Amino acid sequence: MKRPEPLEIFQPKSLREASALVKEKGPGGRFLAGGTDLVIAVKEKGLKPKYVVDLKRIPALTGIRENGDGAVTIGALTTMREVEISPIVLKKYPFLARSAAEVGSVQIRNRATIGGNMANATPSADVAPALIALEAKATIAGLNGERTIELEQLFRGPGQTVLAPEEILTAIVIPPVSAALRGDYIKFSPREMMDLAYVGIAVALVFNGDGKTCRKARIALGAVSPTPMRARRAEALLENQTITEELAEKAGAEAAAESKPISDVRSSADYRREMVRVNTKRALLNAAVREPASWIERRDWRY
Amino acid sequence: MKKKIQITLNGKKTDLEVPSHRLLLDLLRDEIGLTGTKEGCGTGDCGACTVLLNGKAVNSCLIFSGELDGADIVTIEGLKIGPELHPVQRAFVQEGGVQCGYCTSGMLMMSKALLDENPDPSEEDIRFAISGNLCRCTGYAKIVKAVQDASRELRARRT
Numbered sequence: 001m002k003r004p005e006p007l008e009i010f011q012p013k014s015l016r017e018a019s020a021l022v023k024e025k026g027p028g029g030r031f032l033a034g035g036t037d038l039v040i041a042v043k044e045k046g047l048k049p050k051y052v053v054d055l056k057r058i059p060a061l062t063g064i065r066e067n068g069d070g071a072v073t074i075g076a077l078t079t080m081r082e083v084e085i086s087p088i089v090l091k092k093y094p095f096l097a098r099s100a101a102e103v104g105s106v107q108i109r110n111r112a113t114i115g116g117n118m119a120n121a122t123p124s125a126d127v128a129p130a131l132i133a134l135e136a137k138a139t140i141a142g143l144n145g146e147r148t149i150e151l152e153q154l155f156r157g158p159g160q161t162v163l164a165p166e167e168i169l170t171a172i173v174i175p176p177v178s179a180a181l182r183g184d185y186i187k188f189s190p191r192e193m194m195d196l197a198y199v200g201i202a203v204a205l206v207f208n209g210d211g212k213t214c215r216k217a218r219i220a221l222g223a224v225s226p227t228p229m230r231a232r233r234a235e236a237l238l239e240n241q242t243i244t245e246e247l248a249e250k251a252g253a254e255a256a257a258e259s260k261p262i263s264d265v266r267s268s269a270d271y272r273r274e275m276v277r278v279n280t281k282r283a284l285l286n287a288a289v290r291e292p293a294s295w296i297e298r299r300d301w302r303y
Numbered sequence: 304m305k306k307k308i309q310i311t312l313n314g315k316k317t318d319l320e321v322p323s324h325r326l327l328l329d330l331l332r333d334e335i336g337l338t339g340t341k342e343g344c345g346t347g348d349c350g351a352c353t354v355l356l357n358g359k360a361v362n363s364c365l366i367f368s369g370e371l372d373g374a375d376i377v378t379i380e381g382l383k384i385g386p387e388l389h390p391v392q393r394a395f396v397q398e399g400g401v402q403c404g405y406c407t408s409g410m411l412m413m414s415k416a417l418l419d420e421n422p423d424p425s426e427e428d429i430r431f432a433i434s435g436n437l438c439r440c441t442g443y444a445k446i447v448k449a450v451q452d453a454s455r456e457l458r459a460r461r462t
Contacts, residue, residue, distance in 0.1 A: 001345025001364070007324040008304045009369035032370070039326075039365040040346050052323075054370055081359075105435020106413070108347055110359040111366070193434035194348065 004042045008051045015060065015141045015168055018053055022166040023143060025051050033077055033116030036108050061170060064088055070176035076115020076169045083114055095183040095202060099130040102187045105194060115169045121155045124223035129202035130185050132220035132228055134174045142167040155227035178206045184286040186279045197223045198267050199275040203283045214238050219280060224259040224272050231255035243288040252281035308372040313381025323369025328352045330368045331378060339379035339408045350436030353409035354378045360416035379408035382415060391415055391453040400449035402440030410436045414450045422458055
């Protein structure tokens, strides 16, 4: 394996200092979070950053906090493993914890961060569909202050975001959710662990008091379009309806029609579309009928 | 670009002056001479280079030395307790969890990290934890058995 070329690594202690560094040093630098993508890009794909700005010394970027109104802020430098085992995440949206647990290995998840994963904008990122189904926002800091956008709007294409060079993704904010929210994430992948998703599907459903009629539905898909996407037409089929196997089947077909997969080394576009159809149906039925399950059931859940 | 860092390596404070871009794996093996940590894939897929960084299992092939000032690092050379092998090491020997040995140091570090967090893991927990450690010899059965034995031994010691 190739070794990195000499590099200068800065370790600013505040966001302002980090943005100012990039402004001063000019284009060609890279931010470093967990490094599980960046170091591989340097070693394997010939990426040669002019300099590296390590964000791990900025305390404001870490931790998961529940705000007074029930919204949850996940600092951008929170590791995937922290998301996976966070009591707040496990209690409020266990399917988000499970999607984080689908990333790489424990070793990778101890380093990889949620912000780094979003800022790299890989179409197959596992936590992206779960976060988008929860209508998460992205908080971005730049030299002229802070802005907040819909996470869905962060992505422009594979590896591309709306972030300006000196801007830093600081946090993911999940708005307050109904206590009646139930969700699921299915990663469809050739191996149980350590592989990228052919298809990733997150659903988040809110039911009426009767526990049957779906008041609100969100379906988000990963790895089947240039950016993680919502399946809005499929969502519309479900709202104010009782979720039956027949309806879930119809919504799956609609989501498949909305997806825009490519054919590549992992699978053909047709196969991916078919897997969107089947797994959207499964995810909807899981969410509609099942209480959150423990880790041990993950194998049964997926297949 | 050399950088001065201080790390705690296997319990000892260590001052180093290292190029920022040097990988932790190479720092350990080539500059410090601790060759127990192995390189398999170099891309974080195989786990042979696993060490503990601030108590957590990580791939040392994906970390720049320039990130490490203040870090606490434990390698396979720091696993034994005094002159004695760690129970997880002894269990691997007794169960035949070691064949060619190349994955073993990474496997042991991951197993220790698991047992620190979860003293009584189920078989499923163990397989989940070592899913990022590839072994091409054993078929994993004896490794899983060894981790189970070690967990029993460690729990017995505590009571």
